[in-house]
Amino acid sequence: MAKGNTPKAIRGTQDIFGPDAEAFAFVVETFERVRKLYRFRRVEMPVFEKTEVFSRAIGETTDVVSKEMYSFEDRGGESLTLRPEFTAGIARAYISNGWQQHAPLKVATHGALFRYERPQKGRYRQFHQIDAEIIGAAEPQADVELLAMADQMIRELGIEGVTLHLNTLGDGDSREAWRAALVDYFGAVKGELSEDSQERLEKNPLRILDSKDPRDRKFVADAPKIDAFLSDGAKAFFDAVTSGLDAAGVKWTRAESLVRGLDYYRHTAFEFIPDEGSAAANALGSQSTILGGGRYDGLMESLGGAPTPAVGWAAGIERLAMLVGEVSQRQPEVAIIPLGEAAEHRATELAAEFRNAQLVVDLGFRGNMKKRMQRANADGARFAIILGDDELAKGRAAVKELSSGEQVEWQLDGVTQRLLSVLTGEASFRG
Helix, strand or coil: CCCCCCCCCCCCCCCCCCHHHHHHHHHHHHHHHHHHHCCCEECCCCCEEEHHHHHHHHCCCCHHHHHHCCEEECCCCCEEEECCCCHHHHHHHHHHCCHHHHCCEEEEEEEEEECCCCCECCECCEEEEEEEEEECCCCHHHHHHHHHHHHHHHHHCCCCCEEEEEEECCCHHHHHHHHHHHHHHHHCCHHHCCHHHHHHHHHCHHHHHHCCCHHHHHHHCCCCCHHHHCCHHHHHHHHHHHHHHHHHCCCEEECCCCCCCCCCCEEEEEEEEECCCCHHHHHHCCCCCCEEEEECCCHHHHCCCCCCCEEEEEEEHHHHHCCCCCCCCCCCCEEEEECCHHHHHHHHHHHHHHHHCCCCEEECCCCCHHHHHHHHHHCCCCEEEEECHHHHHHCEEEEEECCCCCEEEEECCCHHHHHHHHHCCCCCCCC
């Protein structure tokens, strides 16, 4: 690279800073808080896996495997892939690490994922997701708990105007019967379908149902519905999920054409989607789904494991962060303004005391007293503590209440406890 040419960020990646970074952190912090309420264990997963983990689990016919994975050959000649999603890697870990002993296992994670696709609003080539899975639970109550957790997280993020869209894909037999009917139905109009849907017709006809191409949409409304093919067991399972959601107070709507884009899904499929015309819908545009997932009882077998029921969901952190509004940093309770070298040393000691007491401190590095006071006011600090040679000699500190402008002196020893007492209302600022 020529001298003086600064490298640019790779297309589809982003440097997150300022209010965007605060919103991003707020999403992660809320997710972490809510997952603890539901007792989901935290897991950390490798950023790359053997390519076969994803090709076998996700399915060769999906866009993720066929078009979007970042795969490379390492020095040993083995094909590796940057993770495009979490579920397949978690399933591999469940099998290879003997996590079966913990079943039913509730796990959650978050981090960066990678897909080579066209960058657009809320969608990147390196993106971030939060993810929650329940593995080893065949009961519909697991689906209910997972969806209740997602619903609570969205509410605690303050995101309004979002509805759970819910469908069933049936058990294995139901899904195969539905698949055959879809092949017959769409096969009769194959020449009028989009090129992508013509390709999917034999490989994965369910994907035609969520096509956005107008050539496909005109046929989707009259396509065979899963309900006509549900076994008694599959219908009872879906009824248990919907009644459980009602009991949990989770609002939902039936979406008969909703399918998940990966091959391993069975039974429950769902997406949380902003309501038409809502602020969330306007913010996201065409990229409307903010959280999605379903039951994937067929996944473990594709990776060589024993048949294992499981259900999970994932949500894009960037997309959620676009909806939470501006999240400001916690305002400082106190700004410390030292005047002189000796005061700076004592101010550092004092800042450590305050922070150990969980107080937010603004300790400026430069500027005269006037500029530091202006900054303290701008940052929203409640109090300013001014330390100079005179104050140190007397063993006292000048304390200014910034809202009123009133200034008093406190004993320097014990100033932390005095400040805490004032903040909690146990003591008077002036007393």
